[in-house]
Amino acid sequence: MRLQSAIAAVATFIILVAAITITVFSQNQPPEKPSFETPLEKKTSEKTSEKGDSPENIPLPEGSYKHPDRFSPRPSKSISKDEVERLKLALHKASYFKPLENGSVQCLLCPRHCFIKDGDRGACRVRANYGGTLYALTYGKPVALNNDPIEKKPLNHFLPGTKSLSVATIGCNFGCVFCQNWHISQEYPENGNHLDLIAYVSELLPDKKDLTQLLPSEIVQLAKLLNADSISYTYTEPSVFFEYMLDTAKEARKAGLKNVWVTCGYLEEKPLHELCKYLDAANVDLKGFSEEFYSRYCGSTLAPVLKTLMILKEEKVWFEITNLVIPQANDSDEMIRKMCVWIRENLGTDVPLHFSRFIPHYKLQDRPETPFATLQRAAKIAKEEGIKYVYIGNVWTKGVEDTLCPNCGKTIVKREFMNVLENNIKDGKCKFCNAPIPGVWSK
Ligand code: SF4
Numbered sequence: 001m002r003l004q005s006a007i008a009a010v011a012t013f014i015i016l017v018a019a020i021t022i023t024v025f026s027q028n029q030p031p032e033k034p035s036f037e038t039p040l041e042k043k044t045s046e047k048t049s050e051k052g053d054s055p056e057n058i059p060l061p062e063g064s065y066k067h068p069d070r071f072s073p074r075p076s077k078s079i080s081k082d083e084v085e086r087l088k089l090a091l092h093k094a095s096y097f098k099p100l101e102n103g104s105v106q107c108l109l110c111p112r113h114c115f116i117k118d119g120d121r122g123a124c125r126v127r128a129n130y131g132g133t134l135y136a137l138t139y140g141k142p143v144a145l146n147n148d149p150i151e152k153k154p155l156n157h158f159l160p161g162t163k164s165l166s167v168a169t170i171g172c173n174f175g176c177v178f179c180q181n182w183h184i185s186q187e188y189p190e191n192g193n194h195l196d197l198i199a200y201v202s203e204l205l206p207d208k209k210d211l212t213q214l215l216p217s218e219i220v221q222l223a224k225l226l227n228a229d230s231i232s233y234t235y236t237e238p239s240v241f242f243e244y245m246l247d248t249a250k251e252a253r254k255a256g257l258k259n260v261w262v263t264c265g266y267l268e269e270k271p272l273h274e275l276c277k278y279l280d281a282a283n284v285d286l287k288g289f290s291e292e293f294y295s296r297y298c299g300s301t302l303a304p305v306l307k308t309l310m311i312l313k314e315e316k317v318w319f320e321i322t323n324l325v326i327p328q329a330n331d332s333d334e335m336i337r338k339m340c341v342w343i344r345e346n347l348g349t350d351v352p353l354h355f356s357r358f359i360p361h362y363k364l365q366d367r368p369e370t371p372f373a374t375l376q377r378a379a380k381i382a383k384e385e386g387i388k389y390v391y392i393g394n395v396w397t398k399g400v401e402d403t404l405c406p407n408c409g410k411t412i413v414k415r416e417f418m419n420v421l422e423n424n425i426k427d428g429k430c431k432f433c434n435a436p437i438p439g440v441w442s443k
Pocket of ligand 1: 088107108109111112113114121122123124126146172173240241
């Protein structure tokens with residue numbers, strides 16, 4: 001009976017989690033002027049006033065989307081401490097900030113370096129200053145939790161065929177106009193569904209009393225219950241729930257689970273080095289390969305992302321790169337080739353590169369999804385530049401997810417729709433010709 005109840009509870013959990021995945025929806029927020037000013041924006045406004053070339057006047061390529069507020073993510077706005085408490089959000093002291101005069105602080109977690117006045121929030125909307133102390137509002141407040149195949153991250157060279165309990169809170173330090181998870185990444189934490197989600201998952205945690213937060217140790221407990229081999233911090237930008245991610249990663253390590261960071265790569269060097277101590281793998285979105293693209297479509301900058309990739313390499317964290325190929329935005333031969341050359345010269349040819357199909361989302365609705373031929377063209381360029389493991393994702397075409405041995409050309413991992421059908425890697429080597437295949441292949 002006990003076994004039957006346990007099976008029933010697990011089945012209920014899986015159904016519930018599937019049903020509640022990401023259920024918050026964007027509210028119509030009145031356009032407000034951000035109450036923060038980041039050095040990035042400051043620099044931009046200084047630059048534009050000097051040169052008289054307002055960002056809105058920079059000529060766009062023909063047919064391209066014009067992002068109305070492309071130099072920042074969705075505007076932040078104040079939230080009182082009382083409101084934070086009433087909504088059962090967190091007042092968890094943040095790491096990486098510097099108190100300034102007049103009760104202001106500067107957040108040093110990501111390269112935005114927001115200056116935040118007392119009572120205001122940073123650009124990611126989830127870090128607020130009360131009385132000269134910065135607080136992480138989403139610590140312990142997940143809004144999405146799924147037991148995904150690791151191939152969905154995507155990671156093709158990291159424990160293939162395993163499950164990864166994937167967690168997200170609200171918030172992001174980017175403002176990508178094409179975001180596919182915009183309804184949680186660009187949302188305000190006060191509009192999130194964390195209480196519903198915690199209530200659902202608590203059914204699997206019989207001793208759980210506090211239904212206002214999901215502790216790091218409880219995420220680990222859930223991962224164990226669901227037979228996950230890793231925990232992924234993903235869907236939104238996990239860097240903005242840094243403290244929650246780090247504490248969970250520490251607990252996961254103790255329990256023998258791996259940690260996976262799925263990220264835009266916009267994190268300062270110091271916190272990144274700290275995080276790397278507990279990371280086993282990462283997938284970094286390299287969204288395009290020009291500062292102009294990052295500015296126009298993501299409200300951000302490219303250079304820190306490249307720095308992150310270099311640090312992951314230096315720290316010997318296994319990582320793969322995803323490039324979402326968007327028509328008329330980052331799909332030129334020139335940009336793709338430039339990116340591949342940079343990868344080859346700075347990271348090496350063993351880093352797997354995933355070209356992913358764009359599907360219209362959020363504010364970028366003015367163009368069709370990426371044609372398959374464009375993705376094939378991108379993959380061809382990457383191979384010409386020597387990248388050994390090139391994948392096409394977010395399409396339902398057989399063969400594009402397979403890993404081929406660069407030495408003998410045989411299929412060493414066969415995948416279909418993110419499922420592993422065949423794995424011919426033995427002890428990190430091709431079963432057919434014994435060539436070593438880079439990646440993490442055993443637990
Ligand atoms: S983490 Fe958030 S508050 Fe901190 S600098 Fe980045 S965007 Fe600003």
